Amino acid sequence: MADHAPGNTNSGTDTQKYSLEQVVTTALALQLPVAVWRFPSASGANACISFNSAIHIEQPELENSPFGFFFCPFVVGEQPTLFIKADIVHSSETGLLTFSDDVTQTQKQEFIVALQRSQSIKQNWHLHASETINQQTEAGFKDAVAEAITTINNGYMEKVVLSRTATHPLPAGFNLIAIYSLMLKNYPNGFVSLVSVPEAGTWLGASPEILVSVDTDNVFRTVALAGTQPATQGEPVGNAIWRQKEIEEQGMVERYILSCFKKLRLREYTEVGPRTIVAGNLMHLRTDFSVDLTEVDFPTLGSDMLELLHPTSAVCGLPKEPALHFIKAHEGYNRSYYSGYLGPVNSPDGTHLYVNLRCMQLLKDQAILYAGAGITGESDAEKEWQETQYKMQTMGKILSNF
Numbered sequence: 001m002a003d004h005a006p007g008n009t010n011s012g013t014d015t016q017k018y019s020l021e022q023v024v025t026t027a028l029a030l031q032l033p034v035a036v037w038r039f040p041s042a043s044g045a046n047a048c049i050s051f052n053s054a055i056h057i058e059q060p061e062l063e064n065s066p067f068g069f070f071f072c073p074f075v076v077g078e079q080p081t082l083f084i085k086a087d088i089v090h091s092s093e094t095g096l097l098t099f100s101d102d103v104t105q106t107q108k109q110e111f112i113v114a115l116q117r118s119q120s121i122k123q124n125w126h127l128h129a130s131e132t133i134n135q136q137t138e139a140g141f142k143d144a145v146a147e148a149i150t151t152i153n154n155g156y157m158e159k160v161v162l163s164r165t166a167t168h169p170l171p172a173g174f175n176l177i178a179i180y181s182l183m184l185k186n187y188p189n190g191f192v193s194l195v196s197v198p199e200a201g202t203w204l205g206a207s208p209e210i211l212v213s214v215d216t217d218n219v220f221r222t223v224a225l226a227g228t229q230p231a232t233q234g235e236p237v238g239n240a241i242w243r244q245k246e247i248e249e250q251g252m253v254e255r256y257i258l259s260c261f262k263k264l265r266l267r268e269y270t271e272v273g274p275r276t277i278v279a280g281n282l283m284h285l286r287t288d289f290s291v292d293l294t295e296v297d298f299p300t301l302g303s304d305m306l307e308l309l310h311p312t313s314a315v316c317g318l319p320k321e322p323a324l325h326f327i328k329a330h331e332g333y334n335r336s337y338y339s340g341y342l343g344p345v346n347s348p349d350g351t352h353l354y355v356n357l358r359c360m361q362l363l364k365d366q367a368i369l370y371a372g373a374g375i376t377g378e379s380d381a382e383k384e385w386q387e388t389q390y391k392m393q394t395m396g397k398i399l400s401n402f
């Protein structure tokens with residue numbers, strides 16, 4: 001590695017170039033919280049690292065937050081909602097590091113010295129101590145689906161999303177950044193993330209679903225994403241045929257978003273869709289909603305919608321309360337950060353929070369894969385099981401092809 005003379009200022013951009021692997025390995029060796037993300041269709045990834053522990057947040061206030069990364073569980077309050085403040089930012093495209101104004105000269109120098117030794121550091125990642133793996137059997141999952149169908153037909157709820165986990169051993173020679181790079185290559189249209197924090201462990205994912213975003217042009221966006229079928233190779237998406245079950249299921253997510261706008265008395269939104277989109281090996285139905293905040297005076301729309309939306313009926317159900325109750329009583333495990341949300345806030349690219357789907361959690365020598373499927377009165381237990389199998393392949397294939 002080239003010699004490096006640390007600059008005289010505390011903050012600002014360092015001129016030395018580093019690889020993503022050097023930066024992440026160093027941050028983890030120093031036991032710091034780190035988040036890495038690559039936006040759909042973007043060419044480079046960004047990483048942010050905090051010099052302190054992740055901050056525990058009650059309810060995110062997007063508008064007043066400094067630049068950082070949010071990591072929120074499925075059930076708010078059951079696990080901490082974490083904020084990784086962007087003390088250091090790295091761009092994989094330029095290789096440059098940027099330090100925030102409140103980083104001290106000592107912190108900066110310590111990090112750079114550690115970076116220069118990173119090649120000899122053994123790669124590590126944060127493990128979450130209290131993890132118990134409780135895998136649902138195929139029969140158990142199908143029983144829960146049957147029970148959900150009965151409960152829906154009895155009028156107690158309209159839809160519930162049931163999920164499960166599976167474990168996969170980490171392949172020989174496993175390397176965190178090599179796996180992440182494989183995800184980048186395989187899922188160019190996904191939000192590809194890596195989060196490693198002491199309080200939550202280490203998570204990797206390729207999400208197809210935005211929860212809330214406010215971009216640099218001040219446009220708010222969210223989507224209604226639901227309905228799943230395998231993507232057929234070479235077949236144009238326009239030829240996709242959707243059953244009534246999927247159309248209704250996606251319609252419920254749409255209605256839910258509209259009810260949130262209504263609660264906020266917001267009428268000036270744009271709605272486009274539903275259209276078929278491809279996410280990895282799957283297709284979904286998606287409706288895009290946007291609000292131009294330069295025309296509509298609603299400065300807290302991002303935070304207000306985030307509070308109302310999460311967890312949406314795409315990952316929980318409709319109505320929310322009975323669906324959540326059913327999930328807690330029948331899934332038989334704690335979703336933790338799966339189907340929560342994650343993403344950068346007030347970054348130079350704006351605020352972009354995605355639903356934590358098509359993800360896995362890394363333990364010492366195995367990964368826990370997570371997937372769910374939306375159950376309605378029209379569901380078939382075998383098909384729903386199959387759907388969770390397909391969804392798990394998003395991460396499963398990455399581990400098998402390593």
Ligand SMILES: C=C(O[C@@H]1C=C(C(=O)O)C=C[C@H]1O)C(=O)O
Binds near residue numbers: 284
């Ligand atoms: C729950 C998941 O996905 C969600 C559920 C979908 C469905 O039920 O069809 C589709 C997309 C996501 O909103 C998952 O990927 O685990």
